[in-house]
Every structure is written in C-alpha cells, then in structure tokens.
Amino acid sequence: MEQQQQPNKFVKWIKNSSAARMIMIGFLSLILMIPLMYIEGLIHERSYRQKSVVNEIGKQWGNEVVVYGPILKVPYKVFTETIITDKKTKKVTTETIERIKYGYFFPNKLDINSAINPEEKKRGIYTTAVFNSKIDINGSFDSIDFSKLEIKQENILWNKSKVLLKTTNVKGVNSVLSININDKKLGLSSANSNRHQDNGYYTLETDKFSLNELQKNTKSLKFRLDFDVRGSKEVRFIPIGKETTAQITSSWKTAKFMGEFLPFNPDKINDNGFDAKWKILDVNRPFSQQHFNGLPHLNEFDFGVNFKIPVDEYQKSERSAKYGFLVIVLTFLVFFLIQTISKINMHPFQYLMIGLALLMFYTLLVSISEHSNFLKAYAIASISVISLITIYAKNILKSIKFMLLIGVSLTVLYAFIFIIIQLESYALLVGSVGLFLILATVMFVSRKIDWSNS
Incomplete structure (x- = not known):
C-alpha cells in the first residue's frame, strides 16, 4: 500500500506545487535551446549561401x-x-x-x-x-x-x-x-x-x-x-x-x-x-x-x-534568434503566473507545444524574409505565432480575459524585440530599460501571491 501511495503523492506534488512547476518550466526552457541552436545554424547556412551566390555572380561579371x-x-x-x-x-x-x-x-x-x-x-x-x-x-x-x-x-x-x-x-x-x-x-x-x-x-x-x-x-x-x-x-x-x-x-x-x-x-x-x-x-x-x-x-x-545591396535580413534574423531564450522564458513566466493566480492546471505537454510554437516564429521569419523585406516577414511571423498561442491559450485557460492578456503580452514582447533589433547605438540602453520594466511588472503582479501555500 505504501508503494502505491508514493506515486500519487508525487503526481499531486507536480500538479499543485509552484516549485515543481518552476523546475518543469526551467527544464523545458533548457530543452528548447537545442532546436533554437539548430535554427541559428540554419540562419548561418542561408547567410553563407547568399554570400556564395553573390561572390559567384561577381566572378562571372567582374569583381x-x-x-x-x-x-x-x-x-x-x-x-x-x-x-x-x-x-x-x-x-x-x-x-x-x-x-x-x-x-x-x-x-x-x-x-x-x-x-x-x-x-x-x-x-x-x-x-x-x-x-x-x-x-x-x-x-x-x-x-x-x-x-x-x-x-x-x-x-x-x-x-x-x-x-x-x-x-x-x-x-x-x-x-x-x-x-x-x-x-x-x-x-x-x-x-x-x-x-x-x-x-x-x-x-x-x-x-x-x-x-x-x-x-x-x-x-x-x-x-x-x-x-x-x-x-x-x-x-x-x-x-x-x-x-x-x-x-x-x-x-x-x-x-x-x-x-x-x-x-x-x-x-x-x-x-x-x-x-x-x-x-x-x-x-x-x-x-x-x-x-x-x-x-x-x-x-x-x-x-x-x-555598391552592395543592403541585405541585412539574415543579420537581423540572427539577432532576433539570440533573444529566443528570453522570449521562451518570459512567455512561460506569463503562463506560470496566470496558472498560479487562477489555480488552473497546465500539463507539461501544453508548455512544450507553446515553446515549439515560439520556435516556429524564427523559421517563418527566415523563410519569408528571403522573399520579402524584414519588416513584412517579422509582422507576418509574429502575428501568426501570437494568434496561434492566443487561441491555444483560450482552450487551456478557459477565459477571454486570460486569452487577451496572453495576446497583449506576446505583442508587447515581440514589438520590444523588434525595436531592439532595429537599434544599434541605443540597443543596450533600450534593452536594459525594457528588461527592468518587465521585471518590475512581474514583481508587481506576483506581490500578493502566497508562495507558502503553493
């Protein structure tokens, strides 16, 4: 009997413990870094291919x-x-x-x-x-x-x-x-x-x-x-x-x-x-x-x-991918806070699906930017991913209010990343101020959560 009760206690701890959910979110975030590195490699490969084609045309026409x-x-x-x-x-x-x-x-x-x-x-x-x-x-x-x-x-x-x-x-x-x-x-x-x-x-x-x-x-x-x-x-x-x-x-x-x-x-x-x-x-x-x-x-x-054509789509895509881990962690954090406040249970598989949807943003960005400008590609990729995750959140959280919160949070996050990518001299300043405001918002939202009972 004692052997049958131990799994039940463990499952109950996973479902109800904030510490367990935090450990699970951290583990999933690290796991998702593996496909994110493959995506960065894909960007490098496409950029190298573009340079090879340009050099080949130059050799045939004249260097x-x-x-x-x-x-x-x-x-x-x-x-x-x-x-x-x-x-x-x-x-x-x-x-x-x-x-x-x-x-x-x-x-x-x-x-x-x-x-x-x-x-x-x-x-x-x-x-x-x-x-x-x-x-x-x-x-x-x-x-x-x-x-x-x-x-x-x-x-x-x-x-x-x-x-x-x-x-x-x-x-x-x-x-x-x-x-x-x-x-x-x-x-x-x-x-x-x-x-x-x-x-x-x-x-x-x-x-x-x-x-x-x-x-x-x-x-x-x-x-x-x-x-x-x-x-x-x-x-x-x-x-x-x-x-x-x-x-x-x-x-x-x-x-x-x-x-x-x-x-x-x-x-x-x-x-x-x-x-x-x-x-x-x-x-x-x-x-x-x-x-x-x-x-x-x-x-x-x-x-x-x-006289080079200013082709910086790959460079901007690479810079956006460097913020991939930050996007995943902050998105998971929003879901975690909603789950903790509302007492709604979320399965690790649902977190995994949300993480994979976030990774799809970068493959969409690279593939679309090869046929269009970066602004249009970024807009299409971000709107697609935000819409997908927002609709998915509606089915998970069973609340229009939480669905809108997820949509607004992701919109602000992707807009913030886009602004940082466009800036050069002030990227560090804007990024630091933005992260400070995000931290302040999280601290404000989570100030009344009783972590001792979670």
Whole structure:
C-alpha cells in the first residue's frame, strides 16, 4: 500500500506545487535551446549561401574594381664588386657585377573621373549589384629625381622607361587599354596574370619608350587614360598623386562611401543618386612619391564607393534568434503566473507545444524574409505565432480575459524585440530599460501571491 501511495503523492506534488512547476518550466526552457541552436545554424547556412551566390555572380561579371596607378617605371644600373680568389694560384681579382633595378614615380597631379551605371542581378532568390563604369584618369609626372641614390645619368636607362597600371579586375575591362603621354599613344597589356603573386593585382604595362624624347619640349609628362570596366561590389582608387582629385557619379541611391578618405562635398547625396568628390594631398597620407625598392602595398589608404545591396535580413534574423531564450522564458513566466493566480492546471505537454510554437516564429521569419523585406516577414511571423498561442491559450485557460492578456503580452514582447533589433547605438540602453520594466511588472503582479501555500 505504501508503494502505491508514493506515486500519487508525487503526481499531486507536480500538479499543485509552484516549485515543481518552476523546475518543469526551467527544464523545458533548457530543452528548447537545442532546436533554437539548430535554427541559428540554419540562419548561418542561408547567410553563407547568399554570400556564395553573390561572390559567384561577381566572378562571372567582374569583381571589385581597385585602380592603382598610373606609375612611371624607370630602370637603372647598379654595380657591385665581388672579390674572387683562385684556389690554385691564390690570385685575387675583383669582379664587377651589373644589375638592373627600377625606380617607381607617382604622378604630381592625378585627376580621376568615374561615371558608374549600376544594375541588379538575380539568381534564384538572391540579388546583388553589378555595374558598368567609365573611368577617365588625367594627370602629369613633373619630377623624376634619382638624386637620392646618387646614380650617374649614364646609368639611368631613360630609353627603357614604362608606365604601369595595377588593377584587381581585368576580366571586366571591355575597351582597348592605352595611355596617351604627351600626345604619344602607348598600349597597356597584361604583364603579370597571376594576381596572387602581386597582392591581388594584375599589372598592365606599356612597351618601352624613351623618356627623353617625350620630354624634348617640356619637362612635364602629361597623361590621359580612359577605359570601361564591368565590376561588382565596389570601386576604389589609391591616391598616389601629390595632389589627387576624384569625382564619382552614379544613379545608385544606397551606396556607401568607404576607405581612408571620405568625400568633402556636403551635397554628395541627391534624389538622382550621388555625386561624390575627393581631394587628397600628399601630406594627408604617409608615403612618398618615389620608390626604389619595389612598389608598396597601399590598399589601406584607398577610397571609393560600395555598391552592395543592403541585405541585412539574415543579420537581423540572427539577432532576433539570440533573444529566443528570453522570449521562451518570459512567455512561460506569463503562463506560470496566470496558472498560479487562477489555480488552473497546465500539463507539461501544453508548455512544450507553446515553446515549439515560439520556435516556429524564427523559421517563418527566415523563410519569408528571403522573399520579402524584414519588416513584412517579422509582422507576418509574429502575428501568426501570437494568434496561434492566443487561441491555444483560450482552450487551456478557459477565459477571454486570460486569452487577451496572453495576446497583449506576446505583442508587447515581440514589438520590444523588434525595436531592439532595429537599434544599434541605443540597443543596450533600450534593452536594459525594457528588461527592468518587465521585471518590475512581474514583481508587481506576483506581490500578493502566497508562495507558502503553493
């Protein structure tokens, strides 16, 4: 008989004890964290898939466009002496070894004008931005000075000079590349097709030409370079001119200016797109106009425009999923308080169904946001889940008053989470204040509950 009474006492304790219900709710909340982690993994997977498709479209159309140049390249001779001792005769001789090195000279004046015509490309449910751009580069080389190296004039190979241009995107170039220097047209061709050996750049060079011939009537070398290129994601330039001016115009309305330098004109954004202007002097960046030990990697000093479509649905979905545990616990807490106050019994299975319904919100949010904007997806998913749980609560709690309380509580909770997701700078402040108000409300509602008899 004693063995038959023990289960009855245990079941009675589970049904009537607030402590037992609290333990059960805590256990279910922890169990529901497992599918919540799977949902977060699903969001990561979909986000990775979206990035893969965007990168694939970019590779086929043309990747980002970064322009580094034009740069004047002048070879010169250096001599080193090596002492050689004959092993048999012990005779000592001196051998002079000649090597060719290169001096690289940046323009004194560099003026860049770029008109960009963007468009959207779709593959399945994913969309990215690509563009056609027309880039005009003008400027001049005014000072070509080897005095720092104390090189004799006869050791400078002026007649083997070249002009080179570095860019990350040659696949998208759709016009014949040439540069006009003092009215002499010189073609540019690929001299280095392996971008991984040159910090991600392709190098385009002219044929050899005589610098002295081009400087017969003037010391200045004026150049002009025009080309059309297709690309995606962004357009960037490196300000190698002693004075660099740039202007980028486009009809794209969601562009983001990026890099070390921002446009100086306050009216850069308009109803038709943007018209951004830059002016950068040599004193604004820490590198010289002449280099004799190879070209430096200067991407950290670039500037330009990003044309990515602002796709943040996955990021917002991921942020909302991080609040999943909070939503589950607070929803269970509302049901627990109603159950304690009204003395209505709820089975653990009913709590489990409510928790699973809350998890369905995130799968609905991710799937709908892939075909619509985040606001609409959030509204549809939250209304669906709130309606489902509210109707379910009506059948459990047998009261219109409690059903409305559940509906209002969930509506406030999901609205609170949505506001936090939209905020960036004030997310922590609003979240802290909101949680404080929720705690105060729970303390106020539960202040008259006699826990000793529960």
